[in-house]
Amino acid sequence: MTKAPVEDRGTYANNTLPPSGAQPGVVAAPVKPLPGAENAGKPGYYTVKPGDTLIRIGLENGQAWKDIARWNNLENANLIEVGQVLRVIAPGATPPPVIAADTGVVTRPVTSTTITPSTPTATPLPPASGASGAKPATPAPAVAAAPAPAPSAGEDELNFIWPASGSLLAGFDEARNKGYDISGKAGDAVLAAADGRVVYSGAGLRGYGNLVILKHNNTFLTAYAHNQTLLVKEDQSVRKGQKIAEMGSTDADRVKLHFEIRRNGKPVDPARYLSAR
Numbered sequence: 001m002t003k004a005p006v007e008d009r010g011t012y013a014n015n016t017l018p019p020s021g022a023q024p025g026v027v028a029a030p031v032k033p034l035p036g037a038e039n040a041g042k043p044g045y046y047t048v049k050p051g052d053t054l055i056r057i058g059l060e061n062g063q064a065w066k067d068i069a070r071w072n073n074l075e076n077a078n079l080i081e082v083g084q085v086l087r088v089i090a091p092g093a094t095p096p097p098v099i100a101a102d103t104g105v106v107t108r109p110v111t112s113t114t115i116t117p118s119t120p121t122a123t124p125l126p127p128a129s130g131a132s133g134a135k136p137a138t139p140a141p142a143v144a145a146a147p148a149p150a151p152s153a154g155e156d157e158l159n160f161i162w163p164a165s166g167s168l169l170a171g172f173d174e175a176r177n178k179g180y181d182i183s184g185k186a187g188d189a190v191l192a193a194a195d196g197r198v199v200y201s202g203a204g205l206r207g208y209g210n211l212v213i214l215k216h217n218n219t220f221l222t223a224y225a226h227n228q229t230l231l232v233k234e235d236q237s238v239r240k241g242q243k244i245a246e247m248g249s250t251d252a253d254r255v256k257l258h259f260e261i262r263r264n265g266k267p268v269d270p271a272r273y274l275s276a277r
Contacts, residue, residue, distance in 0.1 A: 034081055034083045034084045034085070035072075035081075035084050035085070036072070036084060036085030036086060036087070037083070037084075037085055038085075039085045039087070040085045043095035044087065044088060044089040044093070044095040045085050045086065045087055045088065046061060046085070046086050046088045047083065047084070047085050047086075048080050048081060048082055048083060048084045048085075048086065049082065050082050052080065052082075053078075053080075053204065053205065054068055054069060054074075054077045054078075054080060055200055055202075055204050055205050056205055057086065057088065058199065058200070058213075059200075059205070059213060059221065059223065059262065059265070060262075060265045060266075061088040061089075061264075061265040062096075062215075062219070062220075062221050062262055062263070062264045062265035062266075063088055063089070063199075063215075063265070064197075064199035064200070064215055065077065065199070065200060066199070066234070066235075067090070067199075068086060068087070068088055071086075071087045071088075071090065071091060072086050072087055096219075096264040156217045156218055156219035156220065157219075158194045158216055158217070158220055158273065159194070159273070159275050160193040160194050160222070160261065160270070160273045160274050160275065161191065161193055161194070161240060161241060161274070161275055162182075162191075162193070162274055162275070162277060163182070163190055163191050163192070163193045163222075163224060163257060163259050164182045164184055164188060164189070164190055164191065164247060164257045164259070165184070165188070165189075166182045166183035166184035166188065166247075166256075166257070167182070167183050168180060168181070168182060168183075169181040169182065169183050169256055171269075171271075172267075172268075172269040172270060172271065174267065178260050178267035179223070179258055179259050179260030179261065179267060179270060180258070180259045180260075180270050181256050181257070181258050181259075182256060182257045182258075182259060183255075183256055184247045184255060184256065184257060185247070185255060186228055186246075186247060186248055186249070186255050187228060187229075187246045187247065187248075188246065188247040189243045189246065189247075190212075190224050190227060190243065190244055190245040190246065190247055190257055191241050191242065191243055191244065192214060192222075192238045192239065192240055192241065192242045192244050193214075193222050193240065193259070193261075193274075194214075194216050194220075194222070194240045195216065195237075195238065195239055195240050196214035196215055196216040196222070196237075196238055197214065197215050197235065197236070197237050197238070198212060198213070198214060198232045198233060198234050198235060198236045198237075198238060198244075199213050199214065199215045199221070199234065199235075200212065200213040200234060201213075201230050201232055201233055201234050202230070203250065203251075206251070207251060208223070208225040208226070208251060208258070209225055209226040209227065209248070209249075209250025209251030209252060210225075210226070210227040210228070210229070210230050210245070210248065210250045211223060211224065211225045211227070212224045212227065212230060212232060212244050212245055214238065214244075219263055219264060220261065220262065220263060221260075221261075221262040221265070222259070222260065222261055222262070223258075223259070223260040223262070224244065224245055224257060224258075224259055225251075225252075225257070225258040225259075225260075226247075226248055226249055226250050226251060226252040226255075226256055226257065226258055227245035227246060227247060227248050227250065227257075228245075228246045228247060228248025228249070228250065229245060229246040229248070230244075230245050231243060231244055231245055231246070232244045232245070261273055
């Protein structure tokens with residue numbers, strides 16, 4: 001005799017019917033949180049958005065994409081998920097201040113500080129005097145310790161040179177043009193605007209063509225886009241004025257250099273930093 005098949009209908013709260021569309025006997029697997037979800041919204045972390053690449057995330061946060069991959073233990077830098085939360089500052093580093101675009105007000109992220117309570121030191125009694133009516137010696141007034149000097153606000157400031165000799169085609173516009181567009185002929189020299197290290201050299205960022213990104217210090221990056229030829233490799237150190245590329249028109253409507261200065265990952269007007277020609 002053949003037994004009738006047994007169908008496990010699963011267990012639902014309050015013995016109610018299964019949700020619409022659910023198949024009896026099938027229990028939905030719990031949704032696994034994306035890596036780093038517990039850090040969403042914290043200073044120094046970035047939530048991946050549609051269309052993001054590690055190169056773009058690095059540019060917009062003032063970091064080398066390889067560093068971000070290392071800080072987040074990414075085995076494959078091309079595999080990041082929308083909603084994943086990535087560390088974008090070095091472990092132990094203080095997040096940079098946030099500058100409001102409309103007011104210019106600087107807001108520093110709040111970080112937890114451990115305060116160690118001071119232990120009062122016992123004040124020694126004055127030595128005993130042989131005369132019964134002698135007054136105790138008057139202690140010297142306490143001298144307040146001089147506060148440590150505050151770090152200079154401009155310790156990471158740099159003087160940049162123009163990266164190309166052509167005329168200015170388009171100036172800085174925070175909404176439409178995040179840097180300068182500089183004219184020239186195909187093959188014209190593109191120069192490093194300051195000493196730095198190559199953190200990207202390639203064509204993996206849409207809209208920039210053949211691109212070089214230099215990291216100059218903890219504050220500044222510069223980007224050089226639309227090149228015909230790239231002359232430097234990642235992790236290479238370069239000097240101010242060194243030829244790093246040849247001007248071209250990759251991913252552009254004409255031959256030009258698109259040049260950006262980024263402060264803590266945010267594009268800033270190059271006019272504030274470029275030396276006079």
